[in-house]
Amino acid sequence: xxxxxxxxxxxEDEELTRVHPNYAHALRVQTVLASLPVLVAAAxxxxxLRKLDLLPPGLxxxxxxxxxxxxxxxxxxxxxxxRGYQMGADRLRVVRGLMFRSDTVVPFGRVQHIDVNQGPLxxxxxxxxxxxxxxxxxxxxxxxxxxxxxxxxxxxxxxxAHIRRETL
Amino acid sequence: xxxxxxxxxxxxxxxALGSVQNAxxxxxxxxxxxxxxxxxxxxxxxxxxxxxxxxxxxxxIGWRRTTYTIGEADIRVESGVLSRAARSVPYExxxxxxxxxxxxxxxxxxxxxxxxxxxxxxxxxALEYLTAAEGERLRQLVRERRDEEAAAPGADAPxxxxxxxTGEVLFRMGPGRLVTFGLFEFSLAVxxxxxxxxxxxxxxxxxDVWNVDLWYGWxxxxxxxxxxxxxxxxxLAAAAGLAGLLVxxxxxxxxxxxxxxxxxSLTRSARGFRRQRGLLxxxxxxxxxxxxxxxxxxxxxxxxxLGWHSLSFVSLAADEKEQSHVVAPFxxxxxxxxxxxxxxxxxxxxxxxxxxxxxxxxxxxALRDAAIFVLAAIPVAVLAPAxxxxxxxGLAVLAVGANLxxxxxxxxxxxxxxxxxxxxxxxxxxxxxxxxxxxSVEIARGPVAxxxxxxxxxLGLAGGNFAMHGVPLAEARALRAQVLETITATDFSRLDxxxxxxxxxxxxxGFSENFRxx
Numbered sequence: 311x312x313x314x315x316x317x318x319x320x321x322e323d324e325e326l327t328r329v330h331p332n333y334a335h336a337l338r339v340q341t342v343l344a345s346l347p348v349l350v351a352a353a354x355x356x357x358x359l360r361k362l363d364l365l366p367p368g369l370x371x372x373x374x375x376x377x378x379x380x381x382x383x384x385x386x387x388x389x390x391x392x393r394g395y396q397m398g399a400d401r402l403r404v405v406r407g408l409m410f411r412s413d414t415v416v417p418f419g420r421v422q423h424i425d426v427n428q429g430p431l432x433x434x435x436x437x438x439x440x441x442x443x444x445x446x447x448x449x450x451x452x453x454x455x456x457x458x459x460x461x462x463x464x465x466x467x468x469x470x471a472h473i474r475r476e477t478l
Numbered sequence: 479x480x481x482x483x484x485x486x487x488x489x490x491x492x493x494a495l496g497s498v499q500n501a502x503x504x505x506x507x508x509x510x511x512x513x514x515x516x517x518x519x520x521x522x523x524x525x526x527x528x529x530x531x532x533x534x535x536x537x538x539i540g541w542r543r544t545t546y547t548i549g550e551a552d553i554r555v556e557s558g559v560l561s562r563a564a565r566s567v568p569y570e571x572x573x574x575x576x577x578x579x580x581x582x583x584x585x586x587x588x589x590x591x592x593x594x595x596x597x598x599x600x601x602x603x604a605l606e607y608l609t610a611a612e613g614e615r616l617r618q619l620v621r622e623r624r625d626e627e628a629a630a631p632g633a634d635a636p637x638x639x640x641x642x643x644t645g646e647v648l649f650r651m652g653p654g655r656l657v658t659f660g661l662f663e664f665s666l667a668v669x670x671x672x673x674x675x676x677x678x679x680x681x682x683x684x685x686d687v688w689n690v691d692l693w694y695g696w697x698x699x700x701x702x703x704x705x706x707x708x709x710x711x712x713x714l715a716a717a718a719g720l721a722g723l724l725v726x727x728x729x730x731x732x733x734x735x736x737x738x739x740x741x742x743s744l745t746r747s748a749r750g751f752r753r754q755r756g757l758l759x760x761x762x763x764x765x766x767x768x769x770x771x772x773x774x775x776x777x778x779x780x781x782x783x784l785g786w787h788s789l790s791f792v793s794l795a796a797d798e799k800e801q802s803h804v805v806a807p808f809x810x811x812x813x814x815x816x817x818x819x820x821x822x823x824x825x826x827x828x829x830x831x832x833x834x835x836x837x838x839x840x841x842x843x844a845l846r847d848a849a850i851f852v853l854a855a856i857p858v859a860v861l862a863p864a865x866x867x868x869x870x871x872g873l874a875v876l877a878v879g880a881n882l883x884x885x886x887x888x889x890x891x892x893x894x895x896x897x898x899x900x901x902x903x904x905x906x907x908x909x910x911x912x913x914x915x916x917x918s919v920e921i922a923r924g925p926v927a928x929x930x931x932x933x934x935x936x937l938g939l940a941g942g943n944f945a946m947h948g949v950p951l952a953e954a955r956a957l958r959a960q961v962l963e964t965i966t967a968t969d970f971s972r973l974d975x976x977x978x979x980x981x982x983x984x985x986x987x988g989f990s991e992n993f994r995x996x
Contacts, residue, residue: 400966401962401966409924409925410922410923410924410925411922411923411928412920412921412922412923413920413921413922413923414918414919414920414921415918415919415920415958415962416917416918416938417917417918417962417965417966418966419965419966419968419969419970420916420917420918420938420965420970421571421970422567422571422595422596422597422970423565423566423567423568423571423595423597423603424565424566424567425563425564425565425566426563426564426565426566427561427562427563427564428558428561428562428563429560429561430560430561432561433560433561433562443595443597444597444917444918444938445595445596445597445794445917445938445940445970446916446917446918446937446938446939446940447938447939447940447941447942447943448918448920448936448937448938448939448943448944448945449917449918449920449936449938450597450938451597452918466564466566470551470552470566470568471551473551473568473570473571473969474551474568474570476570476969476971476972477570477969477971477972
């Protein structure tokens with residue numbers, strides 16, 4: 311399960327903070343849940359194919375199982391590794407994406423309001439998603455999932471305090 | 479001062495009533511499908527009751543789990559049964575508090591309170607439902623807080639109303655200009671109208687307009703007449719047909735433009751920009767200067783060769799159909815410059831440090847577009863008659879040429895106060911935004927872009943989009959650093975006020991330092 315983390319692309323000069331390790335676990339559970347319908351479909355087709363006796367037993371279901379297992383092991387870890395953020399004194403930088411990488415910076419001075427959200431799965435793993443809303447059309451809301459719950463709240467307070475300081 | 483409260487308990491009643499409403503349809507369905515013999519009604523009532531009870535229970539639990547906190551610095555709402563959502567809105571960002579009472583809540587003396595921020599619309603914080611008194615109290619509280627902060631005298635003191643009404647005319651279009659403009663707005667929309675009219679004719683007369691045979695016969699008759707005239711006459715007829723189309727299209731353009739932009743005038747008054755236009759429906763729009771977030775200079779394939787451009791203001795307000803307000807639909811750049819200046823923008827000029835997009839980006843785009851056509855040529859070569867495959871191959875060459883040409887126009891620039899981007903090759907378009915009025919910066923790279931070392935830079939602009947494509951990565955980073963330096967220097971709440979001179983010079987010196995570094 312545990313793999314050596316992929317190094318970030320060398321061109322990311324500044325140090326990025328990784329998100330909470332539980333984020334990878336949450337992603338894994340999510341991947342399992344998402345692949346359940348595929349597994350069920352594979353099992354059904356396996357049963358119905360057996361009657362026809364065309365293929366050796368277990369070929370379809372086995373292949374699907376192997377693929378799903380690979381995905382469950384591999385994808386969450388790579389997605390986790392692709393995530394990173396950098397909390398500056400006056401800005402938050404969020405890096406995401408495997409194939410299509412995006413690197414967004416939101417200055418606190420442009421944050422309109424702040425969400426800390428937790429889905430059921432996130433609550434189980436004690437992590438939270440921080441969302442910053444800006445007034446721009448592009449990046450109207452920038453989300454940073456996989457933060458420890460306490461950290462997410464702390465970051466919210468910090469950003470809020472910054473807004474307060476700036477307007478005084 | 480921090481107090482955590484629940485919303486009004488009566489809100490549960492509204493949720494419960496809502497679930498009764500939801501129960502009606504399933505109950506009716508159950509009642510009708512429940513069989514004959516008196517049982518149907520009972521089943522229906524049972525289902526209805528069950529849905530109502532479950533809905534009410536959810537409404538109750540939802541109420542139990544929703545709290546709001548009037549804090550020192552923000553208003554915070556926490557909600558959610560399985561998922562938890564906590565939203566925090568700093569007082570500094572609340573622009574207004576709206577109280578909304580639909581009929582049912584109104585009967586119960588409840589209001590929905592909405593805290594409006596710059597993020598706008600659906601993402602705003604809403605509290606459903608509070609008692610009217612509590613809603614009013616919240617509104618007062620937020621206003622007081624805001625007034626405390628805005629204690630410093632506002633710079634935009636209202637001028638006397640007389641001065642506000644009369645203003646300097648920035649741009650005006652006379653009938654002559656309108657006709658020229660209309661000629662460029664070539665449109666064949668009239669044929670769509672004609673089609674509709676034909677359908678109408680079809681309905682009221684005995685002639686079957688959609689009968690192909692009838693038309694074919696008629697054409698054959700006409701065609702045979704034409705055929706007897708010889709090739710020159712045929713060519714002449716075709717040319718006349720084309721000319722007719724051109725005349726009709728241009729006339730349509732002139733009429734449509736005339737209807738829309740008759741008496742177009744843009745004035746600058748103390749209250750902001752005022753645009754009046756229209757022949758039959760006269761529209762009158764006023765836009766405060768500080769609301770202008772960016773400019774778009776557009777043009778058309780033909781008119782740009784003759785130096786005609788249009789200018790639009792990007793803002794959060796949307797125009798009738800378009801996203802931005804057109805403030806000069808058809809003007810020379812020399813006429814556009816003063817308007818831009820009045821809005822506080824500077825048009826790019828000879829001193830603007832334009833940078834081109836990466837040549838790698840250009841090559842990749844050309845290759846991609848050509849590859850699409852070449853791939854299309856393969857099945858054509860296999861299946862279609864010989865020689866036809868040359869068409870997609872020719873298109874591939876054209877695509878390469880178009881991309882090379884488009885690169886000439888794909889540029890971006892940054893100066894002390896603005897960012898500029900231009901793209902498009904048939905009708906190049908320029909976007910101009912103030913560095914200060916941007917909200918976020920994103921560097922996005924797809925797989926190819928990562929391999930080849932360029933990126934797209936997306937800037938968060940309120941009411942519009944601003945993107946630069948094919949920017950070399952190092953340059954994109956430097957650009958982001960510069961823009962962020964300007965943004966972070968001034969908080970959102972101070973954007974509309976004139977920036978303090980000190981901050982401005984800081985930003986400027988920061989820029990020149992950066993500039994030296996790059």
